[in-house]
Amino acid sequence: MSTYTLESQVTLYDRWHSGERKLQELLQVRESVKNHSSIFRPYLTTQMQDFVPGLNYFFIGTLDEQGRPWVSFLTGRKGFMSSPHMRLLEIKTRLEGGAGGERHHKAAAAVQSSTPPDPLFHNLTKGETLSGGQRKWGGVALDFTNRRRNKMNGVLRPDDILRVDEATGELHVLLTVEQTIGNCPKYITIREMDFSEPQDIPEPEARGSTSQTLDENSRRPMFKGLTPEQTAIVDQADCLFIASRFIDESIADQTSGMDCNHRGGNPGFARVNGNQIVFPDYSGNRFFNTLGNIMNDERVGLLFVNFGAGDTLQVTGRARILIGKDAQEAYPHAQRVVQVTIEDSILRLGSLPFRMRTKELSPYNPITPSHQQRGIDKTAVPLAATLSEITVHTNDIRTFRFKTSKSIRYSPGQYAVLDFGAFNTLGYRHMDPDNPQSLNDDYIRTWTISSAPLGLSPSSGDTKLSSPDAWNEASEFALTIKRKPGGAISNLLHDLSLNPKRPFTVPLICTGGSFVLPDPEPSTPPKPSKVTMISGGIGSTPFLSMIRGARQVLTEYPIDIQWILSATFLEDALPEALQELTAPLEGDAGDKNQPTVSISLFLTGRHTPEEAAAVEAKVALISGVKIQFGRVDHKKLLASVPDLEERQVLLCGPEPFMDAVKGHLEVLRIPSQQILTEEFNF
Template sequence: MAFYQALPWHAGEDKIHELTRVPPSDNPTHPMLPQYAAKRISVSPTIALGTTDDQDRVWCTLWGGDLPIAQQVAPGGVIGIRTQVDASFDPVVQALYGGKDDGEVVRRDPKNGKMVSGLSIKLEDRDRIKLFGRMMAGSLSTDEAVSEVSERASTEGKGQASKTGNAQLVVQITQSLGNCPKYLNKKTIKSYPSAKPRLVSESTLLTEEAFSHVHNADMFFLASRGPEDMDCNHRGGPPGFIRVQQPTDSTQPQSSVLVWPEYSGNNLYQTLGNIMHDPKIGIVIPDYTAGNVLYVSGHAEVLLDQAASSVIQKSKLAVRFTISSARFVHDGLTFRGEPCTDNKDVSSSHPVTTRSITDGQSPYNPRVRYLTSELPFTTNKTDSISTLPPDEYRPSNSADLTATLTKKTPITPTITKYRFTLSSTNPHSFDPQMSPLWQPGQYIALDFSDELYMGYTHMNDSDPTSLNDDFIRTFTVASIYKPGAEVEFEIIVRNVGVVTKWLSYQNDRSGMTTIEVRGFGGDFRFARAAALDEPEQSEDQTKKNVFIAAGVGITPLLGQIRDEEGAGDGLIVLWTVNIKDIGLAVDVLKSAQEGMKKNLRLFVTGIGNEAGDSKNMKMLAELEQEDSHAEDGLRMERRRLTKDDLTALEEDGKIKIENWCLCTAPAMRKQVQEWLDGKPVIFENFDY
């Protein structure tokens, strides 16, 4: 049995632990290569490597291909790595072999050899081992002739000609650590020996193609330095989780900036601790499918709390990285990776067959968090218009707002109307002379974290997304702003998750449910046909906006049609409601203005699955009976909305459609947009 003394934390790690309020703990890093780790790296088809070059820049790369890439070759943690590499543009290859590519063995002093950090990774199993050691020896043998394809690319100006080569590397490992599988997106790795790398850009200001390359990535690897060692680790998430800031001041150095949120990890913060010690890091961003790869080196900065949330939404911890050197290489990977789903990865040593198909995306991935600079606060009319994502918000202009639940009205078994009273320690928050707290159609951001956050958890397979849940939710305000001693607002909520489920359990009589208000946001105005510029109407046509809603998607409309008398006259509403939600239609129509009712067409679906004498069917029958007695009331259809319904409006010679507005689930929105065949659409974005 082997015993060892835990490695100490260095000053940078102690600092980040203090800032993030991590309780004291031993460093779990092994000062050796245990046998279990040696076994795991021998079955991993990829390995990320980090080192420094002769200009003291930190670089990172990713090698991969046929097994074994790496394996223990001698006692004492000595591993050998052997694979095909890009011999011309891979900065780690150049740093390790010093430009020698003729097969000559490069020898290093094991005690003072070049530092090498590594991350051996098997994406099919979401398995990874962190490594650190020093280079003992290595050799690089390149192809004798430049390939015809590469030479032609150089001649045509598509990139510099290059070579691939067979790399061998011997490293004595002195540190290792097994890591958790969070944020690893599964892929099957296969060798791609016909790779022909081409350097297409060395600009620190990312080209449009490199920009897209970053935003399409679902994984990258980064190398960082401590006082006496190096670290190599990965960051993963949904495609787009890395955001790019392009410089706006042409008088300053033109370098792109990468920003990413730091998701909940193992609470060790070794990478961030290294950045606190030395901001120089290297990053490699691979495109597993096309084989393109972006290498960048530069300086990183750790952002905490307000410094993080002011740069990237819904984040209390993030990293901002400024590029000082870059290489964007086409076809630079000598392997390829294809996504493999959780129930189809039969090649995995631990196949999972009980999970739904995920295209290999980690169940721990949260939604993409956007830069604050990327999120407009108004809606502009373009071919495809989206307001802010529903969980993004603009901070309130009134300090210390809280909302207390005062009334809860169940509408259907899954939909509830809530009324809240706002309170504030700022005596001017509700001053009638001040601008309204919200405008009709806006949403309110409520922070439920005090009630629902249960503290740090490393893993939670039963609810993986909860690890990065800040418990901030946004709801469209269904009422208009009325200044006074007490300001109230209403929201209509469907019970769809942990927050809304908790809210449904609260007692409105106790007055004890008080939630922090983060602010109001959004700009989704559409109630009048003349809502934008008040255009004049022609004598033979009436200008209309068409609003297409599904279920609770009617909510953004409610505050706007109550905003002023006659606001619904210039509006045509096509509203689809499942029979199980017919109670919502009944509730909305109770208070609807006549101008809305006469311009509303209600489509009721799911009737075939409902018993004829059920409560829902009786409510539907009552609505239809009321409709039949009205001279100019709403029209009801026991069917789905179709393309013909939209075509009929366009062909109606008595109206001119100014805007098409949507508030539906993504699948229905996509269908309606296809029906409209490229016409400008304003929609509320609920892609979550």
């Protein structure tokens, strides 16, 4: 065992390496952070020494013989990690897959028999070595129950490898600590141990093979692209762990090093794009340790975990940092993006000896852009949208009409993306417990357009309702927006008053989206196109646009619309808009192909008998609207739309509402391909 004294400590003042300095200068934060490298310590503090023994897990990055980083998930009983000295981290454990009973262990062993082992064992004994046979490592000690995180790195000396047995999973090493720092809890999901008996892991053939062809020289899988099973782990992840490295000869006492750290966000924040994984770099302490390493050495390793199933995905590859316009083309609304081209991957099913359940996502997580926004053309010059009219419906619902600097095309049901960045005057702050979302607010907002173009374009040969090119050009559009408590932009708009001398103008980035009226199937004679719309709360706005659009194409073919509208109270259901939509069109009342619209209104808020009677009296004046008090369920759904199985179903609203309705539709055996949903969280 090696021994150390405080005399071996080095001064860390202004010791950023070349990659960190380069990125700090590029992002214009160098002056504000250059003296902060003294916050890194060359030892474990007393608090860190007391912290690590209380953990059941540790995330560590190591290098294979090719110098490629890999991230591993170490587990053990509390106390498997300890710090006998401020410059030492001792790890003693036995790693095995699965949890909870002999049958489960056998199944886990069967699955893992076809899977390459964790590269950790190989890397600790045969990985890249530096002077004196030392091997670099980087780790992060993290407590998911309280978001505490400490980052550390150092070297593994040959005589401190006490036992590394790949066959039995036994691991006993003494890691020399060279650098530590306490990290903020900003994007960490709170989790708790799930002590319920995990389900048995199916036999390997039931879950699909996870093995890949091995290159005997490197003992690593020959990468053939992520499988659907591997991609699914990335898609569900709300965090990842990234290992990076640097080499900098300008630092006399430390020419190389490693880093392992946590990256978090809402589920789906990391995305698979062909042979690449991309994820945004959110606002942090602006030290840019990981990104600085990538600027110096592009080799990285990533770890994704399915905490509920106990599966892990490890990848290694080469990373690029995308900034500004390049970042936004790869990942909408992101100012910085890490793009990793994958070289190798290892999927280990049921490898964790415990399961964890999500308790609370970080309040600092930015909203993950809708999948439909991935195709936004960031190279286009934004149009100008000038506010021209405000219609007040209720205290917290208003319609804002904008005129555009150039004509646009859109299909009813599509959204508009507006840039309110000019109104972001908060400046940089690392954390803000009173308003966490403000720190990552790019002030770009997406709302469904509630107006509709004035009919189909006579010059277009495309008669599909779903195609923007089929509709007339428009020089204005309307957004019906509900005031959101604490919402920076919804409150800004609701507090506006029109001033002709000072017009309110913002860039219109684009219109888009696939949540549109379905195209009718051609038939002779024409058959009605049957549609059921189901909306919750402000999720009604795309349907306002669709119905308004349908009423502009009266002579094309008949459209039969049944709308299930759920709201807390009548004022939340936009009664003025409903009255407009159900009123007959002037001069076209006798047209046999005029769309029919029937609305079943469900009010879920508490109503006294007197209040209910007053609401019923108001609704009785609106043609084609029936009212019920209570929540939608599968029986009420079928009673409202008896021929539901014959209809295309369009669903929009808050996520809990949509999940509930999907459950009702499943009970009624409505095929999933018959259901079109719209995300309404962006």
